[in-house]
Amino acid sequence: MSAQSSGQTALTSARAIAWARRRAALAGFWREYRTQRTGLVGLAFLLMVIALALATPWVTDAGGLDPTKVHGGRLDAPSLAYPLGTDELGRSVLLLTLWGARVSLLVGVTATLLAIVIGSLVGILAGHFGGWTSWVLMRLADWFIVVPTLVLAMVLLLVLGSNLFTIIVVIGVASWAGTARLIRAQTLAVEGRPYLERARALGAGHWHQMSRHVLPNVMPLVLASTTLQVASAILLESTLSFLGLGDPNQISWGTMLHRAYEAGAVSYGAWWYLLPPGLGILVVVLCFTLCGRAMESVVNPRLRGGGR
């Protein structure tokens, strides 16, 4: 009895210590990350943009997005009342930019999660089972890599109809293939390790091998590649919206650019309508890329330059 209770206490403390170790691992990650100045800059700007996007509903009035309730002139230049001018319907461009950030980030992050989930699943399955399964899955991935992403996404959107949900799905489906290849390569490296042989000899099934051994070992790579992929998902969303395939009921940065173009902002010289969404896309994409590169080099120290 006493042995059992001591075993129990050992186990509860085991869980506590496991958490402590996880925290320590995270702290170690942060220590490594902190040494990368560009990664820090990217993270700071990114947190700022995310905070702004999250705070927008509280600090601004959504009513300003409704063309029937606004009083601004058509394509007014920046003034005190409208710091970034107005659009062709008299709405504040600042307001549109802030609300657009929400949609752009939401689509970017969600679509990336979808792509990463599909990609990891396909990659791990292909790497684990090998042979015939791998061949079929990888030919499928090759097909998605070879077909131009933009064209594929456009066709899918035209077929499925355009709203926020379909845009997320289409971007996710169009961009999982690269992740799948990456994860498959890493899975193959993990599969060669003797501890998988040991697990098999212990009687482990495929699910146990994949969930307990392969997944935890490919996870860091997955996270780094997620961050990088958010940038391209945001770019793709903007491109699709700019081409007029965005959700007409939502304002994203891409939609803003599309509307500005349609309204003749370019020939009118309305730079205040074009620059904010454009710069927004640039900054967010750059930030995600910087963070992703920094994370990647923490996870895989070989990527670090000779300077360090």
Added chain:
Amino acid sequence: MSEPGLSARGLRVEFGLPGGRTARAVDSVNIRVAPGEVVALAGESGCGKTTLARALLGLERPTAGAISYDGTPLRYSTRALKAYRRSVQLVLQDPTGALNPRHTVYDAVAEGLRIHRIADNESDRVATALSHAGLRPAEKFFLAYPHELSGGQRQRVVIAGALVLDPKIIIADEPVASLDASVRGEILALLLRLRDEFGLGALVVTHDLGLAWSIADRIAVMYLGRIVEQGPAEQVLTDPQHPYTRALVSVLPDSPVPGPIVLSGEPPDATSIPAGCRFHPRCQVLASGAAEAAGVADQCRATPLPVLADDVGAGVSGDDPTRQVACHYAAAATRSEA
């Protein structure tokens, strides 16, 4: 045939290679490991030892032949294999690689229990296995990560991970090859203690005959996918009959075979096994002309040798029911003696 322990009959494992060639890594092997017995499987690199071990564990599907445990043939359905793995366990060569760096010692040892859904007294079972493997007090090691342990301790953790399922047979693939000399002795002593205390049977795969000498009850010497000589360890090592065994024994310190015999010729290639005796292209007895003198040289080059049975029945040499040699020259020598 309901003999206890693990046995393989006519086991053959082939691999397809690019270009339509086939490598015959294991070619008709009969071997038996009884509970409470340590059998050493010796041979040079690439002779098929590890493939044989993997096949015995059911990790490699044999091309032909059968493996049976306690008289029951091994089936390859997922469920049958899982049940089999509670009886026969593996200890790998490299303990550093055999432990997932992200798992604690507790997780590594409990993995087998979790796979087999043995939920009662998990921590007690883990503690018992660890202390049987010589890690005491076991609780002290629960939360350690593999990189915090020494090589010998890691190998003990691997052994504990196998012991936790109460196996009857352990297959150890070069269990001490990656450990330094002082730790080697401890791990080998541990294997012997497990044999004596729990009646555990072990098949120890090794390239080191000296090691086989110190722990094995029986030795099987493998060359190019087939067992060429087997018998009680003492007998095989003090009086080796097969020229290949003689060559291996000759380089041991205090060897009963005079002078180191250095084998010439190319290392064996499992894709093209020589006709006749598979050792004849490198055989020092044939090269020296002794086989010619005994009148068996043609047989060596052309007549295939019978496959050695496991430890039962009369061997080719015929002088001892448990000692067997697959060699035309040794057979001729015994005949002329008789």
